Amino acid sequence: MQKKTVLFICFLSIFTVIAVVAALAVTTPAHAMSVEQAIAQTPTGMGPGQIDPAAKPGFLGIPGAPHPFWLYGLLWAVWVGWIFSTVGAFGGIMAGVGHITIFGLADFGRAFKKTSPALNKLITDSIRVSNQWLVGLSALISSTNYYRMGRIVLPLGLFLAGGSILGAYFIPVLTAGKIKLSSYIGYFGLCVFLIAGVLFYETTEKGQSKKKAAKEAARAFEASMKKKPTEGAAPSAELTGTKITSFSFTKVKFTFYGVEFSFNPLWPVIGGFFIAALASFLGIGGGFLYVPFLTSVAGLPMYIVAGTSAVAVLVGMIVSIFSYMVVKGVPVDFMLVGFELIGIATGSFIGPYTSKYIPDVWLKRLFVILALYVGLRYTTKGFLGYSIVPPF
Amino acid sequence: MDMPVIFKMVDPYLIWLYRITHHGWLDFFLGTFVLALMAVIIGEFTIALVFLAARHRIEQTTGDAVRYQNMSVDALAARDKQAYSAANKLANDAFGHTFFHQIAMSAAFLWPLPFVLAWMQYRFLEVDFPIPWTGYSVNYIAMFLLVYVVAYFLFKQVKYKIPFFRRIKVILDNYKNTTSEMKTLADLHPLENPKKT
Secondary structure, eight states, rough: OOOHHHHHHHHHHHHHHHHHHHHHTTTTTTTOHHHHHHHTTBBBSTTTTBBTTTTBOOGGGGGGGGOOOOHHHHHHHHHHHHHHHHHSHHHHHHHIIIIIIIIIHHHHHTTTTTTHHHEEEEEEEEHHHHHHHHHHHHHHHHHHHHHHTTTOOHHHHHHHHHHHHHHHHHHHHTTTTTTTTTHHHHHHHHHHHHHHHHHHHHHHHHHHHHHHHHHHHHHHHHHHHHHHTTTTTTGGGGGEEEEEEESSSSSSSEEEETTTEEETHHHHHHHHHHHHHHHHHHTTTOHHHHHIIIIISOOOOHHHHHHHHHHHHHHHHHHHHHHHISSSSSOOOOOHHHHHHHHHHHHHHHHHHHHTOOOHHHHHHHHHHHHHHHHHHHHHHTTSSSSSSSSO | OOOOOHHHHHHHHHHHHGGSSHHHHHHHHHHHHHHHHHHHHHHHHHHHHHHHHHHHHHHHHHHHHHHHHHHHHHHTTOOOOOHHHHHHHHHHHHHHHHHHHHHHHHHHTTTTHHHHHHHHHHTTTTEEEOTTTTOOOEEHHHHHHHHHHHHHHHHHGGGSSSHHHHHHHHHHHHHHHHHHEEEEEEEEGGTTTTTOO
16 A cells, blocks of 8 residues: 555656656746736726726736626635536536636736737636636545545556646647637637537437446346355456556557456557647646547546546646746736635535436536537637627 | 735734744745644634535445445456446446535635635745755745645644544544445455455
8 A cells, every 4th residue: 555655656746847847947038928017018098908007906916907706706616616516527617617707807808909918818828727726626636536446557647647748738838828818718619519519428318328227237246246245256366457468559458457458558648648738728627538538539448547537637737737827927816716616615515415406417408508508609709709699 | 916905904914924033034934834834724624614514415425436436346356347347437426426525625625725825926926936956946836835735744743632623533433434445456456455355
């Protein structure tokens, strides 16, 4: 057990050190603009796209910016926590909707598109990192728990995290201070469509039948085990652990406690890179992409995938938050994050008590409709400049 | 940046912690350590309250997760791939439910941390902390997190000497006696776990 703990700590430390060293290597001259510098470049006045220095400071201390009132942040986070605990997904997206729309940050930032592009992009980056603080917390919790359950496989984690470090590091370095708020909202909308698709599949007959079949198979196994207990049924020493039976650059075959699995080692690296890049770009976790990717595309067992992908998300989030905040100097409204944590805690507790009154399938369908609305609104507003669904 | 009203009220007291010895580095570490310790204690207190409020629900969801997790390990031991995949899927679903309890619990523990960072942002945003012999520097966030980890482990040493936390420990110890232990893949290894196999 101690050996496993040391290995796990080493694993996380190595990647954190790599991230820190990589980030430090380019830290010195690459700092993005500070809030004060961005404000100084913005024309003063009372009109749109201008800053009135006498106005009350709001988000990030910018005069005249919307002040995400702590009660709104708290209440919205209760809603996010409730969604998270009832639907089991969509929480990161809803946190993003709060940061973009509910607190009025997108409309405020968009006003500076032409008059002060630096301020416009700084607000975009701050929204991205605020989301990632919340996602990173979830990843930290799930990684710790999967580790305790013995469900993290280090070699796969190495491949996956290797790709995810590259994605999570290069996206902030290449895009911080360069992405316009409208483009960010557009891509965010496309991602919402993707989640709506995954949620919808889970409510279809095919998605539901898989769960039913799993329950029946588990029940049958449980019944057979009552007749014949597993004590003494453990495989022999030669069969235990992960044993690689054949290795090539396109296929790794291994037995996992006597059961054979195989995967293409290039897939975790490529997938890790693109998923972490997308997650870092949008300020989301990407866990919802890792699991189906590794189970469907790479053909790995869920047992290995869920825990290991949680570590990949955690590593990706540490690298991405570090790259944005330390390498690129992007500011974050910590007060807002603090109130959101309290709200998420409250919502996550209320969720399980209320969800028993609403069938799981209908809850998910409700969120598919909500996701389609949010997706349509953000995609059209981001790429066309106007929303095709109300409010226009 | 102008401080919010709540920070203006506590700022004179918090900054006093940073002016005790009048030695820059020592004062910074002392002040940050006291802040980190307060964040740890408040977090430990609120997580304990949340746990007491929701313990029956936590027991139920954790029970399901443990049951399916153990079933998947048993199926693997029996080399039944189909039962293993099925139990594994159900274990993941059940784990999803416990996961959100853990999010709530962890948020209840970590919530003071962003507020401390928010206050420090107003005071130390422009300060660079050089890393000796490297020529590089880190900001206040890295320094605070480092001190926070130290404060967490130090408080852990004395936590159960406080009556309130001792009561929580009694409840947790009772769980260990009444619930089945969660099996891990290590339980399948006869050499490392001679008692269990």
